[in-house]
Amino acid sequence: MEVSVILPSYNRYPLNLLSLYALENQTFDLSEMEVILIDDASTDQTEDLKEYQAPFQFIYLKTTQNIGLAAARNLGVKMSNGKVVVFLDAEMIVDPNYIHNRYRHHLDKENVVVIGGKRSGKLYTYLFPKYGKKQINELTHLVSTKSVVKKRIEKSIKKKVDSKKVRAIIKKLKHPVQLLNKEDINNFQQLDLFTVKKDDELLAYLCGDLDTSPLAWWACLGNLSMTRSFFDSLEGYEEAFRGWGPEDAEFAYRLYKAGAKFVSEPALIRYHQEHEKHKSLSEEDDRNWLLFMEKHPDLSVCIRDLSFIIMKMDYAFMDNILRESLTLKEEYNGKYKKFEHSLIMLFKEIRILKSQNKPISHLMQSSGIETDAITKQLIFEERDEIESYGKYMNLIELFDLLTKI
Incomplete structure (x- = not known):
């Protein structure tokens, strides 16, 4: 078996059925493709898919209790037989060449991770x-x-x-x-009429810079593919995240640290079927992001929370900050650890305050830096020394922004 499509699903019927119809239309050799649907203890009609008759090998498994997206994906891979694993959200409608255009990137390179192009859409089925x-x-x-x-x-x-x-x-x-019905799904070009375009701003910013940008792993969320052996080398998704949270971002971060080569394939076309939104999940999200920060106290993880201050994802600013941070560590062999750690502490405090529905202010005090006079002095001495080099100005701008809030 060449390809295993892993389709975790929780209460997504009948959208997941339409997703399966789209997979029936793949130009890839269906005898070399299996689809594994993990029904994560759904309470809707997803169980009806046990009887689904597919032109490819189809495996349906229902968990006895809700195990979460990370564990469902891991379970799907454990059951799979393919050399390449493709992760697909249960409500995604993909173009007929979708599997082929992923698979061809995995033929000769072990560490390639294929993500979607910057073009996608929100489909109303x-x-x-x-x-x-x-x-x-x-x-x-x-x-x-x-x-x-x-x-x-x-x-x-x-x-x-x-x-x-x-x-x-x-x-x-x-x-x-x-x-929309199966006949509509079979006429893929027509689906564009029922779609609201959605451009990926991050991928648009990165363009062809996925090889060098420290932001590259941010674009690797949800729908991706890699070899089974590369997936196994990372030991799968982190199952400690419960409920809504960044299990896909944390996995992408580990892919990045493991030397993954991210490839954005512009020919991939996929539509997200719109569905009813969950009630506010910010509490679960905050808890899980704090866990992410604890597991990986890295500026590239924490800096995403800059959007809570400047109210917009300024990718160029963030990219420049992270590039400067990496250069600083390399050129001075990790000399400025107190400065670097203070940035992570301040960002962590932002997430804590947000989770408590408190104003994001007085970060120096709430993080404890302000009350430790000796540590504070050392941090600011490092800051001034870094500024004196004249080539880490984005990093200094970030520090000054956080310490003045």
Whole structure:
């Protein structure tokens, strides 16, 4: 077996069925492809997929209790037989050449990790009663700009629709309403009509710089592929993350540290089927990110929380900071450890304050740096010495920003 597609799923029926239909259309030799669906103790109709008849080898396994995304992925790989593993979210619709365009990158290099290109989309295959404001606005735009969407909704709900009524229609739904079926999935080009484009800003920034940028692993989330042997060498996803959290980011970080060569394949086209959003999961997310920071006290992990201060992901600023940090360590053999550690402490404090719903302020005090006069003095002496070199100005700008909050 050449390829194993790992499809973890929790309460994603019938979206996961449409995802399977898309996999049926792959140009890759289906006799050399298996799909392993891990039903993570779903309470919906996902169990119906036990009877799914596929043109490829299909394995369905339902866990007796919810084990989480990381453990579900690991279980899927453990059951797999393929030389290459492809991880796919349960609600993803992929183009017919998707598996082929991944597989060809793994033929001669062990440490290649293939991620998607910067082009993807949000696909509306169903109408759900609990769509959020942003989703309703996107549907409204589709109805007002694409007559085929308007007509399909009218056919599905059996009443006239205009853009002003979309919100009211959604709110009155008693159950999900199907817009697209297997025939539509088979006509992949048509799906673009029901899609809201979504560009990956990070990949757009990185362009062809995945080989050198310390931000490269940030782009490696969720839907990726690698050889089974490379996956095994990292011992899989970290199962200590429970609930919503960065298990994919933590795995990507370890891939980066293990010398992975990240490849962005522009020919990969994938659509994320829109579904009802969970209630706020920020508490789980904060807890898991703190665990991530504890496991890997690295500036490239912590600096993501800069967005809580500057309110926008300034990738160029972050990239320059991390490049300067790496150069500083290399040129001075880790001399400025107190300075570097203080940045991590301050970022960790940002996440702690956020998790406690407290204002992000007085970081020096709450982190304990302010009350330790000797340590504070040493940190600022290192800061001034680094500034005197005249080539670490982004790093100094970050330090000054954090210490003044």
